[in-house]
Amino acid sequence: xxxxxxxxxxxxxxxxxxxxxxxxxxxxxxxxxxxxxxxxxxxxxxxxxxxxxxxxxxxxxxxxxxxxxxxxxxxxxxxxxxxxxxxxxxxxxxxxxxxxxxxxxxxxxxxxxxxxxxxxxxxxxxxxxxxxxxxxxxxxxxxxxxxxxxxxxxxxxxxxxxxxxxxxxxxxxxxxxxxxxxxxxxxxxxxxxxxxxxxxxxxxxxxxxxxxxxxxxxxxxxxxxxxxxxxxxxxxxxxxxxxxxxxxxxxxxxxxxxxxxxxxxxxxxxxxxxxxxxxxxxxxxxxxxxxxxxxxxxxxxxx
Amino acid sequence: xxxxxxxxxxxxxxxxxxxxxxxxxxxxxxxxxxxxxxxxxxxxxxxxxxxxxxxxxxxxxxxxxxxxxxxxxxxxxxxxxxxxxxxxxxxxxxxxxxxxxxxxxxxxxxxxxxxxxxxxxxxxxxxxxxxxxxxxxxxxxxxxxxxxxxxxxxxxxxxxxxxxxxxxxxxxxxxxxxxxxxxxxxxxxxxxxxxxxxxxxxxxxxxxxxxxxxxxxxxxxxxxxxxxxxxxxxxxxxxxxxxxxxxxxxxxxxxxxxxxxxxxxxxxxxxxxxxxxxxxxxxxxxxxxxxxxxxxxxxxxxxxxxxxxxxxxxxxxxxxxxxxxxxxxxxxxxxxxxxxxxxxxxxxxxxxxxxxxxxxxxxxxxxxxxxxxxxxxxxxxxxxxxxxxxxxxxxxxxxxxxxxxxxxxxxxxxxxxxxxxxxxxxxxxxxxxxxxxxxxxxxxxxxxxxxxxxxxxxxxxxxxxxxxxxxxxxxxxxxxxxxxxxxxxxxxxxxxxxxxxxxxxxxxxxxxxxxxxxxxxxxxxxxxxxxxxxxxxxxxxxxxxxxxxxxxxxxxxxxxxxxxxxxxxxxxxxxxxxxxxxxxxxxxxxxxxxxxxxxxxxxxxxxxxxxxxxxxxxxxxxxxxxxxxxxxxxxxxxxxxxxxxxxxxxxxxxxxxxxxxxxxxxxxxxxxxxxxxxxxxxxxxxxxx
Numbered sequence: 001x002x003x004x005x006x007x008x009x010x011x012x013x014x015x016x017x018x019x020x021x022x023x024x025x026x027x028x029x030x031x032x033x034x035x036x037x038x039x040x041x042x043x044x045x046x047x048x049x050x051x052x053x054x055x056x057x058x059x060x061x062x063x064x065x066x067x068x069x070x071x072x073x074x075x076x077x078x079x080x081x082x083x084x085x086x087x088x089x090x091x092x093x094x095x096x097x098x099x100x101x102x103x104x105x106x107x108x109x110x111x112x113x114x115x116x117x118x119x120x121x122x123x124x125x126x127x128x129x130x131x132x133x134x135x136x137x138x139x140x141x142x143x144x145x146x147x148x149x150x151x152x153x154x155x156x157x158x159x160x161x162x163x164x165x166x167x168x169x170x171x172x173x174x175x176x177x178x179x180x181x182x183x184x185x186x187x188x189x190x191x192x193x194x195x196x197x198x199x200x201x202x203x204x205x206x207x208x209x210x211x212x213x214x215x216x217x218x219x220x221x222x223x224x225x226x227x228x229x230x231x232x233x234x235x236x237x238x239x240x241x242x243x244x245x246x247x248x249x250x251x252x253x254x255x256x257x258x259x260x261x262x263x264x265x266x267x268x269x270x271x272x273x274x275x276x277x278x279x280x281x282x283x284x285x286x287x288x289x290x291x292x293x294x295x296x297x298x299x300x301x302x303x
Numbered sequence: 304x305x306x307x308x309x310x311x312x313x314x315x316x317x318x319x320x321x322x323x324x325x326x327x328x329x330x331x332x333x334x335x336x337x338x339x340x341x342x343x344x345x346x347x348x349x350x351x352x353x354x355x356x357x358x359x360x361x362x363x364x365x366x367x368x369x370x371x372x373x374x375x376x377x378x379x380x381x382x383x384x385x386x387x388x389x390x391x392x393x394x395x396x397x398x399x400x401x402x403x404x405x406x407x408x409x410x411x412x413x414x415x416x417x418x419x420x421x422x423x424x425x426x427x428x429x430x431x432x433x434x435x436x437x438x439x440x441x442x443x444x445x446x447x448x449x450x451x452x453x454x455x456x457x458x459x460x461x462x463x464x465x466x467x468x469x470x471x472x473x474x475x476x477x478x479x480x481x482x483x484x485x486x487x488x489x490x491x492x493x494x495x496x497x498x499x500x501x502x503x504x505x506x507x508x509x510x511x512x513x514x515x516x517x518x519x520x521x522x523x524x525x526x527x528x529x530x531x532x533x534x535x536x537x538x539x540x541x542x543x544x545x546x547x548x549x550x551x552x553x554x555x556x557x558x559x560x561x562x563x564x565x566x567x568x569x570x571x572x573x574x575x576x577x578x579x580x581x582x583x584x585x586x587x588x589x590x591x592x593x594x595x596x597x598x599x600x601x602x603x604x605x606x607x608x609x610x611x612x613x614x615x616x617x618x619x620x621x622x623x624x625x626x627x628x629x630x631x632x633x634x635x636x637x638x639x640x641x642x643x644x645x646x647x648x649x650x651x652x653x654x655x656x657x658x659x660x661x662x663x664x665x666x667x668x669x670x671x672x673x674x675x676x677x678x679x680x681x682x683x684x685x686x687x688x689x690x691x692x693x694x695x696x697x698x699x700x701x702x703x704x705x706x707x708x709x710x711x712x713x714x715x716x717x718x719x720x721x722x723x724x725x726x727x728x729x730x731x732x733x734x735x736x737x738x739x740x741x742x743x744x745x746x747x748x749x750x751x752x753x754x755x756x757x758x759x760x761x762x763x764x765x766x767x768x769x770x771x772x773x774x775x776x777x778x779x780x781x782x783x784x785x786x787x788x789x790x791x792x793x794x795x796x797x798x799x800x801x802x803x804x805x806x807x808x809x810x811x812x813x814x815x816x817x818x819x820x821x822x823x824x825x826x827x828x829x830x831x832x833x834x835x836x837x838x839x840x841x842x843x844x845x846x847x848x849x850x851x852x853x854x855x856x857x858x859x860x861x862x863x864x865x866x867x868x869x870x871x872x873x874x875x876x877x878x879x880x881x882x883x884x885x886x887x888x889x890x891x892x893x894x895x896x897x898x899x900x901x902x903x904x905x906x907x908x909x910x911x912x913x914x915x916x917x918x919x920x921x922x923x924x925x926x927x928x929x930x931x932x933x934x935x936x937x938x939x940x941x942x943x944x945x946x947x948x949x950x951x952x953x954x955x956x957x958x959x960x961x962x963x964x965x966x967x968x969x970x971x972x973x974x975x976x977x978x979x980x981x982x983x984x985x986x987x988x989x990x991x992x
Contacts (some may be wrong), residue, residue, distance in 0.1 A: 097340075099338075099524075100339075126312075156471035230331075230332070231332040232333050232334070233332055233338075235335065237340075249358055253347075253354070254342050257342040
């Protein structure tokens, strides 16, 4: 039955339709529960031959290859690749800083659009989708399900999120690495205003747990350019201390600090093999997602 | 530094505008919510040294721009020590009174190597410009000719006044200073600037003059009210030549009349040139020109007895000698006059008719046929009636005048007589004193010229002359070389003469018979005996007496002949105004004839006026001497050169304009935006690892 709810502003059918042709592919083998698009670490019943294996008692006799037995007088079992679905965990930063936006959108609104589109795509191809919203801790956690009706729950949760509080990203990522079952797709959407050195441990932890980690690093154009002209009192959106600054005096050092941070972060993501996307939120999110999906689809798969 | 519009400095606080704007800007900040606090905090923790310096530098440059603009509008003057200082300029353009002491002496007409302007013109022009620029209040000129203060309307009229033009008379700086002091005291002037324009010639400054001491004390009493500013022109005349005629002799006794000249050229160099040069001297005699070549070694060149024929029958005339033009025009010409020798008048002052007769005989018989000799005998009481200006020789056989204090007896004639005799000798006249029969002064009491009579001596046997000076002076040998028969003289009676004198003839017992008293000019002789028969055989052996009297007459007559030659500035100004100029400089005014070189005719005679001999001397007062002369007074000195076009005070607003422009450019450079756009583009967009 059709629910007459208001249209969600973070869902654009045109964008979703444009992205529908692109599969959301994992870069690593996923452990799904049902058959799907993604490679599994297990052997299964797909049409793609994998290997011969010696028969051991207990194997299904139907899978014995009688022709091989006829040629070699030995019992071999013929194995095929398994295709499975994936569990996609969307990790959404809902701290106060995500409410910043110098243009039409705040970072949180932009993040909603990305999360909703990925969720939609995942469900469309039969994958499970979950959502974890966090600020100082995990504010809301929806475990991955592949049920299309679950998408509605996800959307509702996205709609209701508000940015507030501090960011404790590292603790949350460690927690999720442990609590999420191995080999899932973890997509973190945040502004990552955390010391990059602390993030390295989180990324390595998730990698150790065989998760496929992707980052959407959302930055406002004003944060990148810092084009203020008048003396300004900057109030911390996460409740910290305020800073008074003469922009013309501090701009160069701000830029220096920003560059240092971005370079450090880039180095870490390269070393930890994270799929990292730096996004300026004045970019169309369709382009960002297209780039994200295309890159995954064309990358060599790892088993 | 001083300012022409010092009230503009009141706007200097406006220079604080950038700082005030900065502070206001700091107060009207905006508040914004900000997410990327971690970068701001990191930026705050970074070193802020350069940014702080840059910020302060920008503020300082902006302040400097406004300050330079205000100072520029205030029209600053780079006057060095000449400005009255900042306080002076704020309190009203320095001194309210300005007195200019102008040295117009011939040496001030010197030009430098390429000089378009002489020292005098340069000093007047610079002074006019300076006073116009800094705004002189009451302006008074005291120039060296008249040494009288004259108020001037405006500084620019200095350029047009004839009183600032060149003169041939020497300056008398102490007299100018005295005049300035009188003017300040009589007008009770307040703050006064006394500008002295001079080339520091010692002859003009008279640094040894006793007036300086009293002047210095008088000015010191005025305290800081009077400030001296010395515009000094240093001596630069390596190639200057001055010409002068030492002696002019006119002779028309021969078949053809001629004028004989002794021309002397002096140079500015102190070292003799290795290659002597020949200087063509132009001699103009009554309008007819001829050229005379004089050898010149860089220091001095002299030609004596150069003869120039004149028409027979001419009795007097004038002439001029000139050397080619050099940097100093004022000493390139010299004027002279020539005249027939005047009658040689001798005055015999005696009460004794015998003595008078003998001396008159010896004086009246002329030694040369065309010379007229006149002698008159007067009593001591008739001395006042003598026409001293025509007299060549005075034979004084009377009691020597005893000087009395004027307060004792104002009408005492002997006082006048002494002065007259002194003036006569100073003019160049000759005097021979014979001892009077009665000595009325106390023995040893000093009389005229430092001499005094002692007591009469009467040796048993007539004394004879043991030695006499045959090489020079009255008893010199004749032109043929024969000595005078002085040795045959018999002296029966002689008097002791006391005082410093050069003995010309000495008796056998060592007593002096005839002596010469040293004087700066003229000649004074003292005889220890008289021509009376009872005293000596001077009259009987008349040759010696005749020769010595004739020689004394000739010596004294030289001064008569020289009366046609005057130094500029010596003559009376009113009398000089009546002179008729025969030759004079075109650029001078008739009321300054006494100070202008040239040839003039007075009623009966011709007068040649020239610069004084001391003007050709080069010594200048040194810096230390000047400091000594102005010790205890406020003296600013500026050394200048002739032809210098650089003003003493100069408006330097251009410098402030340049400072302002540099400050603006510097500020713009510091304010240039950083390469934010480039970083911004680099940070935009997605990056995929």
